[in-house]
Amino acid sequence: MLSFIVRRVFQLLFVVWGAVTLVFFLYFLLPGDAAEILAGGDNRAVSETVVTNTRNKLGLDRPVIVQYGKYLKSIVTFDFGKSFKDGREVSEIIKERAPASLRLAVWAIMLEASVGISLGILSAKRKNSVADTVTTITAAVASAIPVFVLGYAFQQVTGVYANNHDWPQWLRLPVQRIGPDEWYLWIIPSAEQFRYLVQPMIVLASVSTIIVARLTRTTMLEVGKAEYVRTARAKGLKEGVITRRHTLRNAMIPVITFIGIDFGTLITAAILTETVFNWPGLGSKLVASAEGRDLPVLLALTVVVVLVYGIVNLAVDISYAWFDPRVRLAGGER
Amino acid sequence: MSYAIAEPQPGPIADSTGDRRLLTVEDLEIVFNTTDGVVRAVNQVSFTIDRGDVFAVVGESGSGKSVTALSILGLLPKPPAEVVGGRIMWQGENLLEATPERMRHVRGGEIAMIFQDPLTALNPVHSVGRQIAEMVRIHRGMKAKAAMAHAVAMLDLVGIPQADRRARMYPHEFSGGMRQRAMIAMAIACRPSLLIADEPTTALDVTVQAQVLDVLIGIKDEIDSAIMLITHDLGVVAGMADNVMVMYAGRGVEEGSVDEVFDDSSHPYTIGLMDSVPTVEGEDAPLRPIGGQPPSMINLPSGCSFHPRCRFVHPDGPCATEVPALLQIGDTSHRSACHYSSEVAEIRQEERS
Amino acid sequence: MSDLSNEIVNDTAVVMPGAEDSLKEVVAATRSFRQDSWRRFRSNKLAIVGMALVVFLLVVAVIGPFLVQNPLAQERLLYKSPPDANHWFGTDQIGRDVFARVVYGIRLSLFIGLLVSLLEVFVGIVLGAMAGWFGRYFDTIVMRLVDILLAIPYFLVAVAMIAVVGRGTSAVVITLVVTSWLATARVVRAGMLQAKQFDYVEAARAIGVPTRRIITRHIMPNIIQPVLVLTAIGIGSAVLAESALSFLGVGVQEPTPSLGLMISRSQSFFSESPGLLIFPGLAIVITVLGFLLIGDGLRDALDVKDEV
Numbered sequence: 001m002l003s004f005i006v007r008r009v010f011q012l013l014f015v016v017w018g019a020v021t022l023v024f025f026l027y028f029l030l031p032g033d034a035a036e037i038l039a040g041g042d043n044r045a046v047s048e049t050v051v052t053n054t055r056n057k058l059g060l061d062r063p064v065i066v067q068y069g070k071y072l073k074s075i076v077t078f079d080f081g082k083s084f085k086d087g088r089e090v091s092e093i094i095k096e097r098a099p100a101s102l103r104l105a106v107w108a109i110m111l112e113a114s115v116g117i118s119l120g121i122l123s124a125k126r127k128n129s130v131a132d133t134v135t136t137i138t139a140a141v142a143s144a145i146p147v148f149v150l151g152y153a154f155q156q157v158t159g160v161y162a163n164n165h166d167w168p169q170w171l172r173l174p175v176q177r178i179g180p181d182e183w184y185l186w187i188i189p190s191a192e193q194f195r196y197l198v199q200p201m202i203v204l205a206s207v208s209t210i211i212v213a214r215l216t217r218t219t220m221l222e223v224g225k226a227e228y229v230r231t232a233r234a235k236g237l238k239e240g241v242i243t244r245r246h247t248l249r250n251a252m253i254p255v256i257t258f259i260g261i262d263f264g265t266l267i268t269a270a271i272l273t274e275t276v277f278n279w280p281g282l283g284s285k286l287v288a289s290a291e292g293r294d295l296p297v298l299l300a301l302t303v304v305v306v307l308v309y310g311i312v313n314l315a316v317d318i319s320y321a322w323f324d325p326r327v328r329l330a331g332g333e334r
Numbered sequence: 335m336s337y338a339i340a341e342p343q344p345g346p347i348a349d350s351t352g353d354r355r356l357l358t359v360e361d362l363e364i365v366f367n368t369t370d371g372v373v374r375a376v377n378q379v380s381f382t383i384d385r386g387d388v389f390a391v392v393g394e395s396g397s398g399k400s401v402t403a404l405s406i407l408g409l410l411p412k413p414p415a416e417v418v419g420g421r422i423m424w425q426g427e428n429l430l431e432a433t434p435e436r437m438r439h440v441r442g443g444e445i446a447m448i449f450q451d452p453l454t455a456l457n458p459v460h461s462v463g464r465q466i467a468e469m470v471r472i473h474r475g476m477k478a479k480a481a482m483a484h485a486v487a488m489l490d491l492v493g494i495p496q497a498d499r500r501a502r503m504y505p506h507e508f509s510g511g512m513r514q515r516a517m518i519a520m521a522i523a524c525r526p527s528l529l530i531a532d533e534p535t536t537a538l539d540v541t542v543q544a545q546v547l548d549v550l551i552g553i554k555d556e557i558d559s560a561i562m563l564i565t566h567d568l569g570v571v572a573g574m575a576d577n578v579m580v581m582y583a584g585r586g587v588e589e590g591s592v593d594e595v596f597d598d599s600s601h602p603y604t605i606g607l608m609d610s611v612p613t614v615e616g617e618d619a620p621l622r623p624i625g626g627q628p629p630s631m632i633n634l635p636s637g638c639s640f641h642p643r644c645r646f647v648h649p650d651g652p653c654a655t656e657v658p659a660l661l662q663i664g665d666t667s668h669r670s671a672c673h674y675s676s677e678v679a680e681i682r683q684e685e686r687s
Numbered sequence: 688m689s690d691l692s693n694e695i696v697n698d699t700a701v702v703m704p705g706a707e708d709s710l711k712e713v714v715a716a717t718r719s720f721r722q723d724s725w726r727r728f729r730s731n732k733l734a735i736v737g738m739a740l741v742v743f744l745l746v747v748a749v750i751g752p753f754l755v756q757n758p759l760a761q762e763r764l765l766y767k768s769p770p771d772a773n774h775w776f777g778t779d780q781i782g783r784d785v786f787a788r789v790v791y792g793i794r795l796s797l798f799i800g801l802l803v804s805l806l807e808v809f810v811g812i813v814l815g816a817m818a819g820w821f822g823r824y825f826d827t828i829v830m831r832l833v834d835i836l837l838a839i840p841y842f843l844v845a846v847a848m849i850a851v852v853g854r855g856t857s858a859v860v861i862t863l864v865v866t867s868w869l870a871t872a873r874v875v876r877a878g879m880l881q882a883k884q885f886d887y888v889e890a891a892r893a894i895g896v897p898t899r900r901i902i903t904r905h906i907m908p909n910i911i912q913p914v915l916v917l918t919a920i921g922i923g924s925a926v927l928a929e930s931a932l933s934f935l936g937v938g939v940q941e942p943t944p945s946l947g948l949m950i951s952r953s954q955s956f957f958s959e960s961p962g963l964l965i966f967p968g969l970a971i972v973i974t975v976l977g978f979l980l981i982g983d984g985l986r987d988a989l990d991v992k993d994e995v
Contacts, residue, residue, distance in 0.1 A: 011834070018835040023843060137733065140983070144975035146927055148934050149950065149968040152957060160958045227454035234407055234449075235469055235520070236441035245468075246457055253459075271842055272931055287935060290843065306838040325504040326458055 005318065012310040019306045020299060024068055071299055083297050085289075090300045093285065098304075099186075100178055101274070101281030105266040106187060107197060108205040113259050116209040120216020120255075121248075127221065135213070143210040151203045151276035158199065176278045204273045208262050215258055219251035226250070253323050260316035354385040356425060356528055356560055357406070363419035364401055364410070371632040375401045377584040378420075380660070383528065383560050388551070390563040390571040390592075392607070393581035394628060399564045402581075403530050406562075407447055408437050425527075443473040446521035450533040452513035456505040462516050463489070463501025469523035488519035491556070492549050511542035515549055522553055529554065530562045535570060547574055568611050572596060577667075580604050583629050583639040586660060590668030600663050600670040600679040602644045638673070646678050727988040734984020740977030748797045751790035759783065759942050769960065776966045779949070780956050785963065788944040789970050795945055796926045796974055799856065803863040803925040808918050810864065811871025816910075818872065819879025820898075826876070833869045841866040841928065845937040859938045863925050871917055878910035912989045919982035923975040930971050946971050 083090055119139075123132050159174070174196050182190040189197050223229065224247055232246045271283035278284070282301060289297040364376040376398045383389045391399045404410050406422055406429065422429040429440065441447075449455040457465060466488055467481035476484065482501065489497035492515040505513055514534060521529055531550065535543040551574060554561050563575060571578055572592060579589040580603065588601040599605045606624035626643035629635055635642050641653040652658075652673050660671045663679070672678055728734050756774075761782040770777040776785035818829040836844075844866055848858040882888060888906065930947030932938030939945035941952070946967040953963035 011831070014831065015834045015838055018831070019838050022835065022839065140733070140979055141972065141976060144923065144927075144972045144979055146930050146934075146947070146968070146971055146975075148931065148947075149964070149971065152950070152954070152964055153968070156957055156961065156964065164958075227449065227451065228457040230409060231449060231455045232457070234409055234441055234447045235472070236438045236443055237468070237472055238438060241472075245460075249459055250457070271840065271935070275935065286840065287842065291936070302839070302843070305840060309838045324459060326506050 004321075005314075008314050008317065012307075012314060015310055016303060016306045020072070020302055021068075023299060023302045024071065071296075083289075083294055085292055085294045085297070090296045093297060094282070094300060094304060097280060097282050097285050100279060101270060101283060103183065103187060103189075104197070104200055104204060104270060104273075104279060104281060105263060107201045108208070108266055108270075109259065109263050111201060111205040112208045112212055112262070115205075116212025116259075117216050117252075117255065119209075119213040121220060123213065123217040124220035124224070139210045139213055143207055145206070147203060147207065147272040148276050150206055151199075151273060154199045154203060155276070178280055200273050200277045200279050203276070204266060204270050208259075208266070211262075212255060212259060216251065216255050219254055220247060223247050223251040253320070256323065257316055257320055260319070261313060263312050355382060356385050357383040357562075358423040359402070359406070359420070360423065361420040362402065362405065362417070362422065364398075364405055364415060364417050366414045367416060368414060368632075373631045374634065375415075375584055375631065376405070379581070379584070379586050380420075381579050381586065381589065383562060385527065385560050386554070386558060387560045387577060388554065388563060388575045389560065390565060390575035390578040391581060392565060392568065392571055392578055394566060396628060396631060397581040398584040399581050400532055403447070403532055403562065403564050406530065407441050407445060408432075409447075439473070442469055442521075442526070443524050444526055445528045445530065446524070446526040447530040447532065448514070448517045448521045448534055451537045452510070452517045453505060453537075455517060456513065456520075458505055461502050461504055462508070466501070466516070466520045466523055469520060473524045484523065485519070488523050489516065491522070492516070492519045492553065493545075494519070510538050511546055514538060514542075514546050518546070518549060518553060522557060522559075525557045526559060528560050528562060530564070532564045533566070534563070536565070536567070543570070550574070568596075568607060580607070583634060584631065585639060585671065587640070587671045588669065589660070590663075590666065594666060594668040598668070598679060599682055600668070600675040601672045602646045602678055603640050604670075605678065605682055606643075606645075638671075646672075646674060646681065648674065724988045728984050731984045731987055733980050734988070737977050737980025737982075737984060740973055741981060744793055744797060744974055744977060747790055748794040751794065755787040755790050756784045757787065770962060777960060777962045779953055779960075779963055785949075785966055788949060789946070789966050791944040792946040792949060792967060793970055793974060795856070795939065795943065796929060796971070799860060799863070799929050800922040800925040800974070800978070803860055803867065803929075804918050804922045806860070806864045807868040807921065807925075808871050808914065811868040812875050812910075812914065814868065815872035815875030816879050816907075819876040820883065829872065829876075833872060836866060837869055842932070842935060842937065845932050845935075854937075854940045856939055856943070859929055859932055862932065863928055867921060867925065867928075871914060871921070874913050874917060875910055878913065879906060882906040882909055916982050916986040916989070919978055919985055923978035923982065926971065926974050926978070 082088060083093060119135060123135050126132050178196055180190065180192055180196075182193045184190065229242060229246055232242045237245075270279075270281060271287055273279065274281045274284035275287060282304065285297065286301050286305075288294075289301060359382070360380050362376055362379045363374075366373040366375055379398070379402055381389070381391075391402065393399045401410065401415075405415075405417060406424075408429065410417075417430055420430075424440065424445070427436075429437065432440070456462070463482055463485045466485035467476075467478070470476045470484050471478070471481045486497045486501045489500055494500050494512055494515055500508070500512075500516075505516070508516060514537075518529075518534075529550070534550070535546055538546060547570065550561060553559075563570070565571060575592050577590065578592050578595050579586045580595065580601065581587065582603045588595055588599070588604045595604060596608065599608055603624070606622070609622040610624060612621060624643055625645075629639055629642070635654075637652065637654045637656050638644070638658050641647050644653070647653050656673070658671045658673045660669045661675070662669050663675055768774065768778045774784045774786060776789060779785055779788070814829050818826040841862060845858070845862040848862040848865070883906075891900075929938055929945070930950075933945040933947035934951040936951070939948055941948065949967045950964060953960075957964045
């Protein structure tokens with residue numbers, strides 16, 4: 001088990017290195033002159049001297065390789081340097097943005113897991129009933145809706161339309177930004193905060209909930225046909241016990257795995273949702289730093305993204321061994 | 335073996351009527367409603383099993399033997415499968431009319447079943463001990479610790495070494511033969527009166543087969559139960575069974591004691607089976623496979639289902655038109671479903687001498 | 688009747704008189720797997736709906752341009768007008784006919800979706816199969832590459848592609864191909880690893896069948912099934928991804944009508960003209976839905992284990 005973990009950690013480090021290197025060199029392939037953009041902001045004509053100064057100041061005049069070395073070193077020491085855009089410490093920026101993404105992700109995962117799994121189990125139980133077909137159709141349609149369309153639709157309905165048509169106050173949900181940023185125990189939102197949280201949370205979780213529901217349904221049905229379920233029945237167990245202890249226990253393995261991996265994806269790829277709702281998280285910062293050619297921030301975010309994704313995957317793999325005893329002895333005993 | 339084959343338990347357990355009859359299946363008829371048509375899987379099958387018996391059901395794949403076994407415990411998937419006739423009398427009660435709660439009590443508690451492939455038949459994520467313990471927790475209300483201890487005892491009973499360590503291991507950590515023994519241990523945990531074994535040794539090596547069969551016999555004697563053995567392996571039947579029923583195309587075509595059916599075969603299909611098995615005694619007669627194909631279960635041949643492949647067939651007799659009844663031969667329990675059973679038996683005797 | 692018997696009899700010893708009827712049954716019952724799957728697919732109502740949607744969209748994409756107005760023409764005085772007889776979906780904020788733009792948008796989405804799918808499946812199969820077959824170093828290299836690419840949000844890859852090939856459709860296509868071959872490759876590799884162990888592969892090797900032939904004739908047909916499902920669903924994903932990238936500004940550029948771009952550009956005007964959100968949004972949904980349903984239907988139809 002230990003060698004397994006060590007091996008995976010090394011793999012992860014390699015992946016981080018690979019990703020950072022890739023992004024670094026891509027940065028220099030971006031159109032336009034980075035220094036010019038950084039110096040002048042949006043499309044204003046900037047004098048040569050300002051551009052050159054900027055370039056020197058930010059170290060962009062050094063050979064690429066040298067810059068690469070410098071940044072690699074800084075990443076290893078976790079000193080990401082300062083943002084090109086406003087000179088703030090990059091680590092500050094990350095510390096500022098990360099909680100928003102994390103909180104949104106955690107809530108989205110909880111929604112996705114609870115609703116998704118319940119729907120899936122229900123669907124599997126009443127296979128081919130009216131409820132099942134309706135759920136399947138709704139699920140199919142829902143997964144075809146782009147996240148940003150859903151986001152805007154929500155905004156229009158609860159924000160704009162509600163205001164114009166005088167809906168009760170509690171139903172008029174705020175549609176932009178994070179709101180008061182009030183949280184208890186770091187993760188539980190105040191009532192007002194929840195009003196800001198609920199829409200991005202639902203929108204972010206929407207696609208994954210569908211996938212979880214369908215995956216659960218599929219695995220429940222598959223496992224239901226397994227031989228050992230028939231054995232359980234032959235032992236005289238009650239149907240409920242069979243479902244819980246035998247079917248569910250086995251069916252949940254791939255589902256939990258998926259949810260685990262999805263957590264990493266949610267944190268980092270909530271770009272669309274954060275953009276639509278102006279939620280100040282890592283995703284929207286990623287977009288901004290790419291457009292603004294803010295190399296240190298971009299690189300730092302890449303490292304964060306890749307690391308988080310990798311660690312979550314590793315955790316999922318390790319816990320997989322706990323769930324499924326067949327995997328535990330991989331590489332070991334007979 | 336670490337269990338003691340002591341003297342047989344005195345008398346049957348809690349049998350109010352005092353006689354040894356356990357199971358009576360009468361005219362069982364089961365069909366499957368498929369997209370291609372109605373499959374008549376089991377057609378007027380009848381047999382009885384007494385306590386202490388080893389009753390074998392022999393036949394090719396698709397002959398209906400597994401379906402029969404599953405129907406006793408009500409394990410057939412009810413949408414495609416449908417029991418359309420007959421009775422399954424278990425100690426005086428018709429299981430086909432039992433309530434679901436009653437069936438749950440019967441399954442595992444009074445009748446237990448072991449399946450062909452123990453690797454897929456055991457849950458991979460629970461330890462073996464836990465799965466065995468589950469039996470007594472459900473049926474006898476034992477608490478976790480006591481149940482686990484009982485599980486260990488059962489594993490010991492079937493001859494698994496270091497039972498207490500093994501109980502905490504998972505199915506995939508066992509070898510094939512040990513897995514099957516673990517399944518047996520699980521099945522007998524509540525001392526069922528009838529043990530149904532569906533192809534218990536088909537997935538095992540020959541040497542391991544013998545061991546597992548020994549375990550089965552030993553257990554049967556130990557808890558004074560009966561065994562219903564489903565198999566297509568005649569050798570296993572010869573070595574283990576007291577009585578046998580040969581099935582073909584969903585029907586019982588010959589039944590009786592093993593000696594009667596094997597040595598005194600009176601049905602062309604049985605004879606065909608006997609002839610296609612090589613014997614060690616070194617007869618020089620060539621192997622004679624049964625010609626033709628197994629019948630389509632949706633469109634069975636008219637009259638006797640076997641007649642298209644029968645080498646004793648009388649073309650102008652009732653073979654193609656009338657379904658032969660299972661009739662008694664002589665004055666024993668030996669029965670055969672052939673219009674010409676005595677003639678067939680005689681020809682057979684001549685051929686063998 | 689006798690030729691039928693001969694067909695079967697080549698393997699069996701002898702045909703008993705009177706057995707011809709049973710033989711007929713046997714032959715009739717052995718329908719090919721393909722026919723069976725097709726039958727199952729046909730009876731899946733949702734899959735049929737999916738096919739209908741896709742066919743409808745293809746018709747729109749092919750014929751549409753001949754029937755609609757110029758999607759780029761701006762009628763200055765008519766901007767943000769609601770749907771009417773002249774402009775079925777109304778006009779956008781600079782006066783362009785929304786209906787025409789949606790039609791062209793669908794066209795673009797389908798084009799990109801199909802192209803991306805074809806390319807990524809090809810890359811995925813080649814790399815995945817090679818990784819699975821050769822194993823060892825090649826396998827490790829491919830899998831590490833997959834890991835790295837997976838860890839990078841495709842947004843960044845999109846930005847990079849723009850740098851290499853400039854903004855526009857080609858950048859989008861390359862980005863999507865680069866980020867989506869991963870799933871296919873994994874599936875193909877897994878299938879290849881499994882298939883390598885099967886006896887029929889051993890058997891083929893034993894009689895000296897050349898490796899390439901083993902792969903294409905024996906293993907591929909078995910891997911095709913999940914790949915087929917992935918492809919169908921992949922087209923839907925590609926359409927979604929393209930709309931997302933265009934929405935973020937790193938996909939297709941103005942003035943080319945792209946459904947995602949239309950939505951992001953008209954963002955501030957939704958309250959006045961909800962059609963600017965609804966029509967393109969609906970178009971995306973229908974497109975993705977069609978392929979999704981087909982993919983699901985394929986998955987159910989090809990799954991042998993479900994049969995009674």
